[in-house]
Amino acid sequence: MNRYSYLCISFFLFFTILQAQKDSLKIRKAYTTLPIPNNESIIIDGLLLDKAWENVVWDGNFTVFEPDNGSKPSQSTKFKITYDSKFLYIAIRCFDSVPLKIEKRLSRRDSFAGDWIEVNIDSYNDKRTGFSFNVSAAGVKGDEFISQNGDSWDSSWNPIWYTASNIDNEGWSAEMKIPLSQLKFGSANEQIWGLQVHRRYFRGEERSIWQPISLEAPGWVSEFGILNGLKNIEPQKQLEIQPFLVNQYDKYPAQDGNPFRDGKDYKLNAGLDAKIGLTNDLTLDLTVNPDFGQVDADPGAIALDGFQIFFEERRPFFIENKNIFDYEFADGNDNVFYSRRIGRSPQGFTTATINEFEEFPTNSTILGAAKFSGKTKNGWSLGLLESVTGKMFADVEDVSGNRRSELVEPLTNYIVGRVQKDFNERNSFIGGIFTATNRNIPDNLDFLRSGAYTGGLDFKHNWKNRNYYVEGNVVGSHVTGSEEAIAHTQTSITHLFQRVDADHVSVDSDRTSLTGTGGKLEIGKAGGGNWRYDGGFIWRSPELELNDIGFLRQADEIKQTASISRLFIKPTNFYRRANLGFSQYTTFDFEGNYNRIQYEVEGFINYKNNWWTEVGAAHKPRIFSNTVLRGGPRWRWSEENFGFLFFGSDNRKKLSFTLGYVNSQAAEKNFSLERYVLRLNYQPFDAFNLSISSEYEENPNKTQYVTEKDVNGVPRYITGNIDQKTFSTSIRFNYSLNPNLSIQYYGEPFISRGIYSDFNFVNNPIAENLSERVTLFSANQITSSSTSDSYLIDENIDGITDYEIVNPDFSFVQFRSNLVLRWEYIPGSEVFLVWSQGVVGSANPYETLGSNLDSQILGQKKDNTFLIKATYRFVL
Template structure:
């Protein structure tokens, strides 16, 4: 209760301090030179041309003789406010259709320019770019960058140092490297950015250059390192007149072919075709559409063996859902109202088969069509609407020479709507969102799925004192309706756990036909300067659920958090920069049970040689897991850090320590290594891991990188699946590795390999029955069970009482491998040809007969599944 009171007092103090702090003048930095440069009003006037340049990076077209080259760049890092080590100049031209940007990046070190080729949207080597706030809303911007190698990087600024690198526009850019200068040329079609109609355009503009070998960033108009966000400090771009918004049609048809030689089915070859596209309704709004879309991912999700009760969150990688996704964002902490990977997810039902049956089942539910309207008006109103239909999906079951169908996913409709209004140059934003899911369920065996769901939310954000202080509120509700089976299943899920026998505030009702709830988040504080303080409160009632078209990890939880950070960015002695972060978190549920008290200290230091060190110290005083026993009693997992009796930071009290050291990333050989150790107060549970990362830039075109994690853990409280009251001690070893090999013929032609081998073995012992789940004494919390291993690989567990349990041996030897070899050719902007080989392997043996190392190196002996794919897509516009 004291911690909760402290949180609300903290929010009140933040409000009072912001009201009285610096009433007349606000300083972005303690350095007056930095304040002067950041506060300067810098404007560039673009020049109209009649004949467009050839985009080759040479800047030798006649049009580049007109207009003004602008220099005067300022160093941001490492020496903020100082003159750059190298000079840079920029020029902007335009015609009715495009904006043209030219860069001259001088370099006094012949042969030291780093033209590193890499994947699109990956920053590598020397690079220069421009960001355009075309709405001039001081919040969002489109950024276009070209590396010295000619590689393109585009992204969207989301505000407060958040970026979306998944946004891919259709534009052109080239570069040329000479002895003491490299130049680049960029062509940005006006159809690819959104702006309000008007006689003259006034846009925000940010121009920057990165000198890789020096880790130096130079900026046309300085944005201080400790500024709370970037876009509101942009300079201005003027002079663009007479460009008229028009309806623009873009088409991206595709065809593909897929060959699966290892499948048991007769038809090993499949084909696909479809159309993605967009209509630029005007300069502010775009309609994206997809007919029989190809939502394949070139790179598979990471391999992982999930032994927790929580769903794994995977990032979106499908092109249609990435376009304009920022407008549809409504996230709060780890949860979100709209999670696009729900659309086209894996089928929900998996039929059981007899010994004489085989089955053809789709990995994903096919998407019939999808429409998305997104945009923003000149008055600051953002609108986003998405409608998608997924087909009823059937599994084909083969029995000897006959075949039959069984429904595994019903026809489903998804609707998402989002609206936001900006006020006061983006300092205040008010918005709302509504989502809806409807399933047409006609099969009895699919009645475990809900029929419909509705969710809605409102959000409010306000910034003041030049965005030094902020407050952010989000509130939402959900309602799900369906058959009694579906609502019972929902109550029983790990998200809710209504069946918990020790939760007096929860009631598991098998007759319910609906489930509803609400939640929200409140965050505020000071987010710039050396000292930064942010407090937050998140809450989810027991009945709230977002998982039809959103993402919710856990209901019935209230989380309070305070974060204090001290950050210094000015070099001194051997130190380039450093920060120290302290974080406190307190969680409880709607039954007023404390479930977590956590503290964290995080330190980071970067040295003048550009090596850096991370140190993390974390711990939990009270940790009651309401999900560990899958709906059975709350179980006490004990304190495992920081406090021992009344003393704080006693030397032997740290139980979770993580250290990570990295070398200079600008070098051809880059290495990062570090251990992590964790100990629990029960003197039994513990874990240790070691992470190693290496990247070798063999040449400007060829690189190899790998990240490997070795983990050993002992958990004395591992829940035995499919039982009600049993836990065991698990001794688990895991090796997980990712490996990348990249070779580039040019920025447009590449060969890339991605491999992810994963092995995990677990041995269970010391089986126990839960007696008093929340007792802090280990001896009183459990009753020990004697085990007998039977010939059929099952255990008989019993104690002095007449109770006896029979369980399958829970030991496991889990092996998984995903890999892709991708040849890619972008033969014209937006048009690509792919050649892909996918190899996957999976095994899960219940008997441990080898070490973790043998399990890992034997992954190549596991039966493989190979898929060969060819895809051709062609972009054009009208």
């Protein structure tokens, strides 16, 4: 790391400590509840007429959170809370001066549309996590698990609870009945919980809250008020069992002679999910033969840089309580635990010849998984996950009907353990993580690692009312396997030990293990006043490997980061809020090569009419890469400038939009990027919502890597001028018949095509001028072969072909869609009717994107899947 980097980090450290004085006291509001008398009860109908409500008092006096923080709300709100031995009851009255204009949008669960009220409960009282219960004026419920002091809201958490709302001449009212089994708390004579009540007044786009929180605050949960009076309630152990049954029919275009593609398949599947409360704090989740047929398909994507593509987790079992297992140790998507590895596509291959047919499994079967997780009253966050995926076989059949099965994925066991401990009045924590992946490797899959183990320690300390923080972590990895597996790891794009100009790494074909480290250290200011800043560094050693159960894009990097931003949080006649920020980073490899520096400025403004603009620009005067030539020498890109501009309308309106433009230009026209973005959201009536998001991108590059060839024992790196164009559109609509019955649709066509020209070879990869970096093949050196769809290279023009380049032109086409009818017929139990369509293939790269869209997606016969999935949740 250079002297400049150390000076940046030292400056932030000194400036932060200089400003950090003793914590100041905060004024906490408190609500004291009382139990329901034994002879009384509450019916959840939203009317607030039950006599039991008379036993507790109303509380109100809300203040505005946004836009004019701290002012008096335009509409008043009040609430009261009571309880019995099994449930917490909450009544809320939202006054509205024009009840006819209350926005009562019907939607599916967790959509948070229209006017709503939300109750946040920190029953752990750890000032970092909480449970959120939300109901709209239309009676639509929402629920989220809050973590990271409000930085993360997980809507996949779906507890069983009861709610109803009602509109009258005073405004609207709501009731909530929350089972204590859905909350987590320890044993105590009197519970002390964190509490916040939050209202959205839709017409005025005004957020008001019971416990005042400044927009300068460093977080959300840490600022809650207090709920007192919960006496002699017993922690409730949770026991829920949810079996499911899936009936699936697949129909697709038949292929002549292919026994595996006869046009239709049918299967019946069953499984089980269970949630067992070992204590009120800790829960055991189990799944046997899980099915995720109702989950949206992944969006289309293509990567020409050779790196793996990160996809978000969508499967419910792995999403729930994911905050406990999360260990983002560096930046980007790098994480010690990436649950998409469990059930991944098989990594092996068959010995099928060109005259044979094969049926290859799409995903590995998860035989079973168990997840133990929770948080104790003493501040321990605990998580333990184990999953087993079965052996996966591909079937191969020849033209004579002889069939065989070949193993393409071994039996694999995954373990993840996570622990964190709060201390220092919940202002600090220290934690650790451990993961293990073990495979039963047969000879034909010897290129896979047999074992992978990681361990890590992390910490965070907040002070001065959590306005200042220092955080960090360290990760260690150890992978084992055959000599072939470890050699494959060393030469993968994540590591590239074969780089010809690297002195600090080299491929050792005799090794059977690798051990690496990574981590980060950061210090900054997260709250208080109008300024925010941070600085730190990140490292990933060359041998760090996480991709068996984690996600690591690239090893061998040291990165220094710094940023500062100014918040404008007091509304004016021009804007509601705004911010302006500047950031900078540099990167090095472990040999000391100074690879990159970037400066970026960006700003955001939310106008008085609730329209908004986001703008930014960056300058990269130095860009070197160790990966562009896939094991070749270090490569230099021409310096780059990029900018972006997005603006959008008020999203409360029936029709709202976002327009965006991104432009990147490198010197000497080395490469460029132009991206156009259009997003539309249309709500013609309360029960229906339609959204469309389209992107079109042009990404030409004069030096796109093509291949490596051997010329008299010397590697020759070939690049070309690519003209790449990509188009994608995602379409979603939701029609809600009532809060528990809805129809959703998701569809996305994706097309990307690339045409190569002006092939060249690398001459001096780190030259400043592009003309010195590569040398174009002359017309006499390169010819196109009409018989083999390739290019023939005769470098010395002696009439003899020196090597051949396969034509790299491509056109990738994908379409995925889901139409789902979802009915929650009783709380926690659902029926799904699903129709999925899909097609994946290639098109003519010399046709326009529009032509390929018409012929390969609109005009192509698609694979169709029809399924019925039914679940029933037994609460015992």
